[in-house]
Amino acid sequence: xxxxxxxxxxxxxxxxxxxxxxxxxxxxxxxxxxxxxxxxxxxxxxxxxxxxxxxxxxxxxxxxxxxxxxxxxxxxxxxxxxxxxxxxxxxxxxxxxxxxxxxxxxxxxxxxxx
Amino acid sequence: xxxxxxxxxxxxxxxxxxxxxxxxxxxxxxxxxxxxxxxxxxxxxxxxxxxxxxxxxxxxxxxxxxxxxxxxxxxxxxxxxxxxxxxxxxxxxxxxxxxxxxxxxxxxxxxx
Numbered sequence: 370x371x372x373x374x375x376x377x378x379x380x381x382x383x384x385x386x387x388x389x390x391x392x393x394x395x396x397x398x399x400x401x402x403x404x405x406x407x408x409x410x411x412x413x414x415x416x417x418x419x420x421x422x423x424x425x426x427x428x429x430x431x432x433x434x435x436x437x438x439x440x441x442x443x444x445x446x447x448x449x450x451x452x453x454x455x456x457x458x459x460x461x462x463x464x465x466x467x468x469x470x471x472x473x474x475x476x477x478x479x480x481x482x483x
Numbered sequence: 484x485x486x487x488x489x490x491x492x493x494x495x496x497x498x499x500x501x502x503x504x505x506x507x508x509x510x511x512x513x514x515x516x517x518x519x520x521x522x523x524x525x526x527x528x529x530x531x532x533x534x535x536x537x538x539x540x541x542x543x544x545x546x547x548x549x550x551x552x553x554x555x556x557x558x559x560x561x562x563x564x565x566x567x568x569x570x571x572x573x574x575x576x577x578x579x580x581x582x583x584x585x586x587x588x589x590x591x592x593x594x595x
Contacts, residue, residue, distance in 0.1 A: 403583045407524075412573065413586040420581040457524055461583075468538060469514055469577060471584050473526040 372396075373462050373474035381480045382450050390445040390477050392434075392460030399465035402443040404434055407457040407476075416458075419443065420465075430454070452483045486510050489574050489587035496564055497595055504559045504590045506574030512585070513578060515557035517549060520571040520589070532557050564594045 374393045382388060394400060401420040405413040417428025424436040434445045443460060460474040487508045496502050508515060514533040520526050530549045531538045537549065546562045561568060571591050575584040 401581055401583075405583075405586075412588040413526075415583050415585075418581070418583050459526065463583070468531065469533070469579075470528055470531055470538075471516075471575075471577075472528070476524045476526075478524075 373460055373472055375458075375460055375474035375477050377477045378475070379478045379480070381482065383482050384452055385449050388445070388447040388450045388454075388479070390458055390460075390479070392443045392445065392474060394441050394443070394460075394462045396441075396462060396464060401463045401465060402434075402436060403461040403463070403471070404428065404432070404443075404445050405459045405461060405473075407459065409456065413459065416445070450479070450481050452481045455479060455481045486585050487574055487576055487587040489572075489590050491590060492588065493591050493593075495593045495595065498564055498566060500564050501560070501562045502564060502592070503561070504572055504574075504592070506557050506559070506587055508555055508574075508576040508585070510576055510578070510585060512576035513554065514576065515551070516575045516577070516584065517557065517559050518573040518575060518586075520573060522570070526573070529559075530557075561592075564592075566594050568592060569594045 372395050403418045404416040406416050407413050419426045419436045427433045432447050457476045459476045461471050490505045516531045517529040529543045548560045550558045571589045573589045574587040577584045
């Protein structure tokens, strides 16, 4: 069965620090990959997605992610975080074939200290 | 215009009651979903509904039942509520897997 792992449960950074959140998935076939953000008390919003082409994808608010197929990874990065980036970040996977179900990782809580 | 809307936003009810959460999407998407987010923020799919085909996560108790009067609506009905049902429930919709899902704002259910 497919699974998504986010090994960082809680990350605390100071403003202007660089961010990298890890995401690994286990699935034998082709997948589409997503990062969602959930600000406190709000719903999930799509940050970025990858389904084919350039493995380095850019999303909203200065975030980017790199798909490394050989490592089954899709890490999220941002060169300089802001206090407003404090949120929960979820990596998610949809297999390219079969049921169109989005499987989430356990999430990483990011706290940015001003 | 809200793309995926859920009502109510908050729901507090007693154990044993029956309640419903409504979801509507105006995106013209073919598939709708219900997710449960527990206190540890873990998101677990409960149901997906596409063109009258219902796919149920086998771990969901049969007290939970989705009802879809039409393509734009997928309501969640819960019978005999239990304390463990307390969570945030998110509705979502999608058109194709490459686009991901659009989520509603969530319904925080508290069972007392």
